[in-house]
Amino acid sequence: MSDGCIMVVGAHAADAEVMGGAQVLTQVAQGWRGVIVHCTLGEKGHPSLDPDAYGRQKRAEAEEAARVLGAACICLPYLDGELPVDTEVQWRIADLIRTHRPDIVLTHWKGSFHRDHRNTYANVMEALYLAGLTAFQRTNPAYHPRALYFCENWEDMEDYQPDVYLDVSPVFDRYLQAIRCYELVRGGISRFPYDRYYEALTIVRGAVAGYDRAVTMMIPARSRVQRRQTLTP
Ligand SMILES: [Zn+2]
Secondary structure: OOOOEEEEEEEEOOHHHHHHHHHHHHHHOOOOEEEEEEEEOOOOOOOOOOHHHHHHHHHHHHHHHHHHHOOEEEEEEEOOOOOOOOHHHHHHHHHHHHHHOOOEEEEOOOOOOOHHHHHHHHHHHHHHHHHHOOOOOOOOOOOOOOEEEEEOOOOOOOOOOOOEEEEOHHHHHHHHHHHOOOHHHHOOOOOOOHHHHHHHHHHHHHHHHOOOOEEEEEOOHHHHOOOOOOOOO
């Protein structure tokens, strides 16, 4: 067992779980802590509920999903469709990084057609910088996570590259249970079939990697640098 920590930062409640829930389960099974951060509840767009009512539903669904994942759930106070890119958001995320000290941070890839997803990416990239600067005195000391990955999300596929294939066969049933805490995933809210898409995606990605089920992540450009003194395998 270890005392590691994995943090997933998503734009709308449900994003973090669909794109990072299986990774959280994998690490929690090894004794790590998991922290799920939702920048907004994603409270707009329900066909019959107003944003207040749907926001309450999404918050309850987020807490239930986090319970299934064995992770902490943190909802930031921003509105669906209105997430700014500014230092207030960035310091909120940076302070969460300093508080929870995640070894690994997962978030959205920037190639998204959804503005909140792109803005989450931008805020997290700046937050990682702020979290690591000792010159900034905050409640908790400066901290650098060891690794950052961008997750696979159906809305963020422009120029996305699946670099890392993680075997999620052992945690797949619980992953499905976690994402199905959301009515959005079970169906009836969006025309997009979340449930079928993410279930099928684990099979497609698994087939390429030789696993029963897999999820993929993208490596940041600077992390692609490989230092070698010989090419001998
Ligand atoms: Zn979203």
